[in-house]
Amino acid sequence: MKRRKFLITAGLTGLAINQTLVMMANTSLKNTSSLKNTPICVATWNFQKATKKAGELLESGESALDAVEQGVRQEESNLDNTTVGNGGAPDRDGHVTLDASIMAPDGNAGSVVYLQEIEHPVSVARLVMEKTPHVMLAGEGALQFAVENGFTKKDLLTPASEMAWKEWLKKKDYSPIINIENHDTIGMLCIDMKGDIAGACTTSGLAYKMNGRVGDSPIIGAGLYIDNEVGGAVATGMGEAVMKSLCSFLVVELMRNGKSPQESCEIAVNRLIKNNSNYKDFQVALLALSKDGEVGSYSIHSGFTYAQYNTGVSSNNPSDSFD
Numbered sequence: 425m426k427r428r429k430f431l432i433t434a435g436l437t438g439l440a441i442n443q444t445l446v447m448m449a450n451t452s453l454k455n456t457s458s459l460k461n462t463p464i465c466v467a468t469w470n471f472q473k474a475t476k477k478a479g480e481l482l483e484s485g486e487s488a489l490d491a492v493e494q495g496v497r498q499e500e501s502n503l504d505n506t507t508v509g510n511g512g513a514p515d516r517d518g519h520v521t522l523d524a525s526i527m528a529p530d531g532n533a534g535s536v537v538y539l540q541e542i543e544h545p546v547s548v549a550r551l552v553m554e555k556t557p558h559v560m561l562a563g564e565g566a567l568q569f570a571v572e573n574g575f576t577k578k579d580l581l582t583p584a585s586e587m588a589w590k591e592w593l594k595k596k597d598y599s600p601i602i603n604i605e606n607h608d609t610i611g612m613l614c615i616d617m618k619g620d621i622a623g624a625c626t627t628s629g630l631a632y633k634m635n636g637r638v639g640d641s642p643i644i645g646a647g648l649y650i651d652n653e654v655g656g657a658v659a660t661g662m663g664e665a666v667m668k669s670l671c672s673f674l675v676v677e678l679m680r681n682g683k684s685p686q687e688s689c690e691i692a693v694n695r696l697i698k699n700n701s702n703y704k705d706f707q708v709a710l711l712a713l714s715k716d717g718e719v720g721s722y723s724i725h726s727g728f729t730y731a732q733y734n735t736g737v738s739s740n741n742p743s744d745s746f747d
């Protein structure tokens with residue numbers, strides 16, 4: 425059963441009716457601290473190790489910016505995740521090329537694209553944001569900047585990823601269609617104890633993509649967008665579609681105009697569906713967090729879940745979907 429339908433059904437049973445009425449009454453008191461669901465951390469997919477790490481940092485008083493960086497680094501080092509950082513699937517020619525972005529409460533942002541041999545692209549993105557007059561560094565230049573700032577080069581192609589790639593080479597199916605069941609980019613949003621929001625997104629992109637291909641994850645407004653007055657959004661799935669609709673920016677702007685995080689994700693996914701006649705062939709999922717700690721998510725196909733950590737509780741949550 426879809427999550428929202430379940431909540432509606434649950435709201436109509438027994439004692440829950442009273443609780444629902446109390447909640448509805450409280451909604452008009454939006455800025456009272458009792459309603460605030462913060463600090464809070466949410467991330468695409470079931471990355472509870474990452475959200476727990478970030479959530480505990482938030483609870484100990486760390487900033488949202490530090491929390492998102494440290495949180496997504498968990499997945500960048502996770503060799504079982506073949507869509508992020510070390511162990512990421514290579515492009516069709518065998519290069520592991522990474523994209524990452526980070527955005528701070530003050531509106532500043534940094535990103536790296538087509539970065540090779542560095543396990544933590546999100547930390548390089550943060551340095552681009554903090555130490556350079558630029559927002560985005562690519563390829564060789566990003567690598568040079570990383571090494572100059574103390575990052576160590578490392579071979580990120582693990583034996584398992586190399587074996588899978590060599591198997592793929594036998595058929596060489598070059599169509600960049602994302603497998604609906606197989607994508608694990610992490611996009612994370614955190615609100616800290618001060619009430620500030622930050623976000624990060626990191627990926628190795630589509631497995632066996634063309635050499636040089638860059639996805640949505642490092643594009644500010646596409647894979648990630650934050651506005652400290654409103655909230656934030658992240659995307660996962662087929663980056664080509666996300667980039668064409670600037671989905672994360674769209675979600676945040678919809679929230680600015682009064683839509684809930686849930687409504688905003690639904691409108692943005694529906695817009696994307698309208699603009700991509702082949703939407704049935706790929707997955708896109710959006711995750712949004714408003715400044716008062718309300719979460720929304722929506723995807724084209726079922727199967728998307730998001731991890732959440734707040735007040736010591738870690739969970740994996742099913743998302744509503746178009747089909």
Ligand code: SD4
Pocket residue numbers: 507606607608609610627628629630638639640641659660661662663664
């Ligand atoms: C990309 N959006 O590079 C990423 C892929 C993804 O889980 O999300 N994979 O297009």
